[in-house]
Amino acid sequence: MFQQNYPNVAHDYMYELNKDFNFSAAHYIPSEDAGKCMRTHGHTYFVNLTIAGDTLDHNGFLVNFSDLKQLVHGKFDHQLLNELPEFQGKSPSTEVVAHTIYELIQNALNQRTNQPQCLQVYVRETPTSYVVFRPKEHRNG
Template sequence: MSKIRITKQFSFETGHALFGYDGKCKNVHGHSYKLSVTVIGNPITDNSNVKFGMVIDFTDLKKIVKEEIVDQFDHATVFNKNTPHIELANELKSRGHDVILVEYQPTSENMVIDFAKRIQDRLPKTIELHSLKLQETETSFAEWYASDNL
């Protein structure tokens, strides 16, 4: 049976700041992120299965990514919890803003690593996460490949 890759794309708006950075991104700002999620597996061959012919139902993949990433990160601001931005984070939270505190510098590179773990933990055992592409701007993106992380 042939392995097939399928991809679903998502978009969300997220703010962040890079503490200690030597450029403009040290300031709180936001991006219109685009996330492409590619999984790999064998299409279901049991013709009595309602998912016959599918690697995974796009609706099932959408549910996982929405719950783990889009619903949490959309219109939230992400800060490293071990930086002085914690004071700003607490102020924003006290005013009803969605703030996510993470263990890492919230770069696209680190976010895509975090997203890969979140998605992998939720996929059925028969499906493998192949790659993620997190696009921060029209010309800048970070990619994660399972084959690079064995």
């Protein structure tokens, strides 16, 4: 993976981690006005997660990097996104994928005693197109 600069999120947390990874998946946008995106097609999605917090766990981690990757890669890699329960009743656009990844990550973080927060999910669908999802509010320290 190449070095990438991502948009910064202003926050007051002591620690911030960013995790890059990718997954390959197919999707289609079930709408007549989606043009050729109505047809099933695939992408190698590049994802960056921004996680922040003030307290480290017993290992000295905010979150284990491999846990973050497994949560998303393990669920979405080599899948037809439209068939996954997370996208039932939703169009798996890049915006919706980014929001869904946020929910998946934040729900897992909420189970941790050190309570880190997902501040940003960056999803690159193609070399020229990406989406950034940020929750409207995040708890600060």
